Amino acid sequence: xxxIGIYGSHGRMGMAIxxxxxxxxxxxxxxxxxTDDPAPVAHAATVLxxxxxxxALEAHLVAARTAGTPIVIGxxxxxxxHHAAIDQAARDxxxxxxxxxxxxxxxLARLVREAAAxxxxxxxxxxxxxxxxxxxxxPSGTALMLGEAAAAGREVPLAEVRVSDRAGLxxxxxxxxxxxxxxxxxxxxxxxxxxxxxxxxxxxLNHLAQDRAIxxxxxxxxxxxxxxxxxxxxxxxxVLGL
Ligand SMILES: NC(=O)C1=CN([C@@H]2O[C@H](COP(=O)(O)OP(=O)(O)OC[C@H]3O[C@@H](n4cnc5c(N)ncnc54)[C@H](OP(=O)(O)O)[C@@H]3O)[C@@H](O)[C@H]2O)C=CC1
Ligand SMILES: O=C(O)C1=N[C@H](C(=O)O)C[C@H](O)C1
Numbered sequence: 001x002x003x004i005g006i007y008g009s010h011g012r013m014g015m016a017i018x019x020x021x022x023x024x025x026x027x028x029x030x031x032x033x034x035t036d037d038p039a040p041v042a043h044a045a046t047v048l049x050x051x052x053x054x055x056a057l058e059a060h061l062v063a064a065r066t067a068g069t070p071i072v073i074g075x076x077x078x079x080x081x082h083h084a085a086i087d088q089a090a091r092d093x094x095x096x097x098x099x100x101x102x103x104x105x106x107x108l109a110r111l112v113r114e115a116a117a118x119x120x121x122x123x124x125x126x127x128x129x130x131x132x133x134x135x136x137x138x139p140s141g142t143a144l145m146l147g148e149a150a151a152a153g154r155e156v157p158l159a160e161v162r163v164s165d166r167a168g169l170x171x172x173x174x175x176x177x178x179x180x181x182x183x184x185x186x187x188x189x190x191x192x193x194x195x196x197x198x199x200x201x202x203x204x205l206n207h208l209a210q211d212r213a214i215x216x217x218x219x220x221x222x223x224x225x226x227x228x229x230x231x232x233x234x235x236x237x238x239v240l241g242l
Contacts, residue, residue, distance in 0.1 A: 002227045003027035004220065005045030005069075007038060007060050008052030012134075013074065016216035017049060026220060042067035047227040049219050050075050054137070057082050061089040070094035070226045074101055074219055076141030090233035094226050098236045099141025101218030105192065106236045108207045109149040112194050115203065116153025123198045125150050126179040130191040138182040139164055142192050142207075147178050150194065 004021060008014045009031020021028045029045035032038045034053070042048060042063040047070045050060050054077040064071040070093055073086065078097075086097050100106070116125060127150075129143040139147075144158075151158035156176070164180035173179070190209040195202060209215070218236065225239045 001027060002046045002224055003029035003044070004223050005029040005041035005048045006031040007033075007041070007048060007050040007056065008075070009033055011051060012212060013051035013215060013219075016212040017051070017219055020213065020216045020220050024220065026224070038063035039066065042069050045069055047223045048072070049223050051219070054078055054082060058085050061085055061095075064095075065089045065092050068093060070223075070229065071096075072101075072219055072222045072226055073097040074099075074215070077137030078141070087233060091231060093231050094229040094234065095232075096222050096226050096234040096236070096239070098222075099143075099145040100190075100215065101222055101236060102207075102209065102214040103218060103240060104207050104209075104214070105142055105145070106218075106240055106242060108192070108194070108205060109146055110237075110242060111205055112146050113149040113153040115194075115196055115205065116150040117155075118153075119196055119198070119203075121154070121176045123196045123203075124173060124175075124177075124179075126181065126195045126197065128181045128183075128191075128193040128195065130183045130185070130188045132188050133184055133186060135184055138184070139180040140182070140190065140192070142190065143180055143182070146192060146194055147180065150178055 006014045010033050030041045032041050038060050048064055049072045051074045076099055089095050127143045127146050129140045147158050161177050163177045192207045194205045222239045
């Protein structure tokens with residue numbers, strides 16, 4: 001039977017995951033937080049989930065790799081250096097990284113990719129996200145994931161078309177760009193709106209998270225699935241069979 005260890009166990013997501021483990025009868029192998037050594041839980045667990053801090057990710061990957069324990073990474077705010085470290089670790093252990101573990105968002109990304117592929121570059125794509133006042137990173141990991149999906153639909157690298165810093169006299173919108181906007185406030189769990197703005201008409205594809213349990217349930221499902229996979233880098237699409 002798999003047991004799950006949590007990096008970020010005392011946080012909002014860590015607590016939500018422990019609730020799901022208890023309700024689904026999955027064994028909890030323990031957790032580690034900011035001042036803890038990440039190694040013991042990596043050895044104790046059959047699979048790890050990381051919902052902590054981007055600054056801790058590399059140490060968590062080292063601990064997981066040393067113990068030979070698969071790891072689901074839900075932490076956001078990742079840089080190119082973090083992604084390179086994930087690729088390295090995935091040579092030896094199974095690693096699943098995603099900006100969002102909910103079924104709804106994974107399906108939304110599929111729909112966004114499809115819409116972007118079918119609508120021409122004269123349909124402007126804008127991604128709006130709203131989160132609680134405590135969130136540290138922007139745009140959210142989910143917004144970037146949706147941006148990647150839209151860029152993939154248009155067969156362009158997101159880095160070449162991404163615009164996330166409009167302010168002041170920023171000029172007219174360049175065709176083919178993908179814009180990002182963020183708001184932060186109160187206890188908003190996580191809203192994402194993908195707008196395809198054409199001339200005289202508009203399509204909007206939205207996901208509104210109402211409870212962190214959706215992320216926690218998806219993270220546990222992903223962890224139980226990942227525990228059985230060989231070394232490699234995986235996404236939620238594979239877990240959900242999409
Ligand atoms: N992929 C997804 O579906 C989702 C991803 N997230 C992401 O998960 C992350 C955590 O979110 P949330 O739970 O709301 O955040 P919280 O701030 O509530 O919790 C963060 C947790 O991480 C711990 N932590 C901080 N630094 C370290 C460190 N160096 N080593 C180990 N643990 C550390 C904190 O420990 P301490 O209390 O000791 O400081 C705390 O327990 C964020 O990046 C967020 O964007 C969130 C929801 C869904
Ligand atoms: O920090 C959060 O809360 C969330 N973070 C993830 C993100 O950055 O997209 C997922 C979800 O939206 C909640």
